[in-house]
Amino acid sequence: MAFNLEARLAERRAASLYRQRPLLSTPQGPEVVVDGKPLLAFCNNDYLGLANHPEVIAAWRAGAERWGVGGGASHLVIGHSTPHHALEEALADLTGRPRALLFSTGYMANLGAITALVGQGDSVLEDRLNHASLLDAGLLSGARFSRYLHNDPASLRARLAKASGDTLVVTDGVFSMDGDLANLPALAGEAKAHGAWLMVDDAHGFGVLGAQGGGAAEHFGLGLEELPVLVGTLGKAFGTAGAFVAGSEALIECLVQFARPYIYTTSQPPALACATLKSVELARAQGWRREHLAALVRQFRAGACALGLTLMPSETPIQPIVLGSSARAMAWSQQLRERGLLVTAIRPPTVPAGSARLRVTLSAAHTEAQVTRLLEGLAECQALAEPADA
Numbered sequence: 001m002a003f004n005l006e007a008r009l010a011e012r013r014a015a016s017l018y019r020q021r022p023l024l025s026t027p028q029g030p031e032v033v034v035d036g037k038p039l040l041a042f043c044n045n046d047y048l049g050l051a052n053h054p055e056v057i058a059a060w061r062a063g064a065e066r067w068g069v070g071g072g073a074s075h076l077v078i079g080h081s082t083p084h085h086a087l088e089e090a091l092a093d094l095t096g097r098p099r100a101l102l103f104s105t106g107y108m109a110n111l112g113a114i115t116a117l118v119g120q121g122d123s124v125l126e127d128r129l130n131h132a133s134l135l136d137a138g139l140l141s142g143a144r145f146s147r148y149l150h151n152d153p154a155s156l157r158a159r160l161a162k163a164s165g166d167t168l169v170v171t172d173g174v175f176s177m178d179g180d181l182a183n184l185p186a187l188a189g190e191a192k193a194h195g196a197w198l199m200v201d202d203a204h205g206f207g208v209l210g211a212q213g214g215g216a217a218e219h220f221g222l223g224l225e226e227l228p229v230l231v232g233t234l235g236k237a238f239g240t241a242g243a244f245v246a247g248s249e250a251l252i253e254c255l256v257q258f259a260r261p262y263i264y265t266t267s268q269p270p271a272l273a274c275a276t277l278k279s280v281e282l283a284r285a286q287g288w289r290r291e292h293l294a295a296l297v298r299q300f301r302a303g304a305c306a307l308g309l310t311l312m313p314s315e316t317p318i319q320p321i322v323l324g325s326s327a328r329a330m331a332w333s334q335q336l337r338e339r340g341l342l343v344t345a346i347r348p349p350t351v352p353a354g355s356a357r358l359r360v361t362l363s364a365a366h367t368e369a370q371v372t373r374l375l376e377g378l379a380e381c382q383a384l385a386e387p388a389d390a
């Protein structure tokens, strides 16, 4: 039997689901050049504008001079260096947890934490809109896997009643494609009442929520008791790369012993940890970035509402405009691009069928005038597109 790859690709194209990688030839920022065209972008996750910050770049450069460029080995062999350790201490401090453990990516942190904590005979309960890495990890763990209705504590309660073994409840803190905030106090209450543990992946909350940028846990004031397993990523608001799990001494030691994506991989470059240490410091100290971002979110929502666009109940910098079909989302994205604006269309299976959307993301690096330009572009798209495809 031959693999028929061409047929699979043709089918994907026909369904308006074909994915392409825009080629970026500038650093991240509001003004980019993509596929040779200068564009004003609203689609990265660099929420605080730190990915191209001169002090973070200088820290990376100095880190490379001092520590070289490669991790050299896994953490357990001889790849765990002083900058990694210092970054773990800074992240433990930011999260108010006894310890934090650095992973090379968020995908690996989620795979590592879930597969280390639950297995056959256990249960893992996940929000149905969780990030793909959490869903994959739940399936891979071998635990009984079930999904509850989006952000619905009653639905979680019904599943908890049927769960057996060690039970892990897993949710995004801020949902990556919708931008809404999980009702963590209620979910934590349900988990605790059933002796289950709550794990929150706050990839999009860290840096953005909480007075210090401590994310959804800081926003809701949730400590170790209510929220024993807290995951954050470093490639979004912190602007660099990597991820961490924060929690108790015993949790972190367990991950060091049993989390395979932690054990069997080379540590991230120590110079990268130096850069992240600087970006975490800036993210904590520079509250004005969060304030400016919140003002842009308010400006965008007010403007989009005035246009009659369908927004989601999100107070975060993730502001999707739901358009329905994949073809319609692609057409709007294309119209915006012709107007010098880059907003990516997000289609199934990343989002549920019939809810294709433009995923607008705002950053503290944007100006008010740039958000105004986006709103003008959207108004033009609407005037053009609506009679034809409504």
Ligand SMILES: *Cc1c(COP(=O)(O)O)cnc(C)c1O
Binding pocket: 104, 105, 106, 107, 108, 110, 131, 133, 172, 176, 201, 202, 203, 204, 233, 234, 235, 242, 243
């Ligand atoms: C981006 C993301 C991840 C993956 O993190 P990486 O460091 O990019 O691998 C995990 N969870 C959520 C919710 C994310 O948005």
